Amino acid sequence: MGEPGREEYKIQSFDVETQQLLKTALKDPGAVDLEKVANVIVDHSLQDCVFSKEAGRMCYAIIQAESKQTGQSGFRRGLLNRLQQEYQAREQLRARSLQGWVCYVTFICNIFDYLRVNNMPMMALVNPVYDCLFRLAQPDSLSKEEEVDCLVLQLHRVGEQLEKMNGQRMDELFVLIRDGFLLPSGLSSLAQLLLLEIIEFRAAGWKTTPAAHKYYYSEVSD
Known part of the structure; x- marks a missing residue:
């Protein structure tokens, strides 16, 4: 690298x-x-x-x-x-x-x-990155597929690292994400699918199970 x-x-x-x-x-x-x-x-x-x-x-x-x-x-x-x-x-x-x-x-x-x-993520970036992800998890952002897609992609990329640096903030972020998933309106079917996928991804230890991969990626491709 x-x-x-x-x-x-x-x-x-x-x-x-x-x-x-x-x-x-x-x-x-x-x-x-x-x-x-x-x-x-x-x-x-x-x-x-x-x-x-x-x-x-x-x-x-x-x-x-x-x-x-x-x-x-x-x-x-x-x-x-x-x-x-x-x-x-x-x-x-x-x-x-x-x-x-x-x-x-x-x-x-x-x-x-x-x-x-010293082979560790930069502490100076932890809270700014979290703040950006929290903004993406607000209801007005969750109504826009571009922001939902960004939120999910970045959590796939750095979520596990962020949780190790500050687990409490990750818990708080996922409360917002779960609440957003349950919004009565405003979310597209793709946004709902992406949010459910990232909730399950974290619950599985930041890994995708074979069954989840088959389900979500076949749904997206359809």
Whole structure:
């Protein structure tokens, strides 16, 4: 994980100048403005949901390259500062662009999944990630399939890690999810199916049983 060569395929969606900036950051991070690099990656993640799902690996690779070259963590500091800015303005972002909001949640969960300090998830991201997932579990969000899909996908990805970091908040989140599943109206049949699947997924120890996989995925494909 994190080898620069594996990241270059993700860079093709940028303009030529930005491609060169990112390639340099991966190979010679001391030669570029890493705060600018962090801003470029966050900006693109908010616009491109495909990129937001994979950007964490690129960030991890840049952090590893910088640490090896200089022993510093300027890129990580710039990245976390920008994530904090977007986190503080998350309601405005959601009101302005539902897609941008979903991309942001996907990106911050991806960063939480990849970035480690002493081989442990970053404590500084635990509550912001939880807060984003709690927002996705509110009734007005559960009425939108894009947000339900995002909630379920991110819980599949980082739910088990988050629960280990703060089990009480995960219990509270699933109270909201169960309440949302029982809403008398406002949920599509797909949203109901996704919420039921994630409830059972967590109940099974964050694993999908063969029977559950057959049931849910045949239902989705139908």
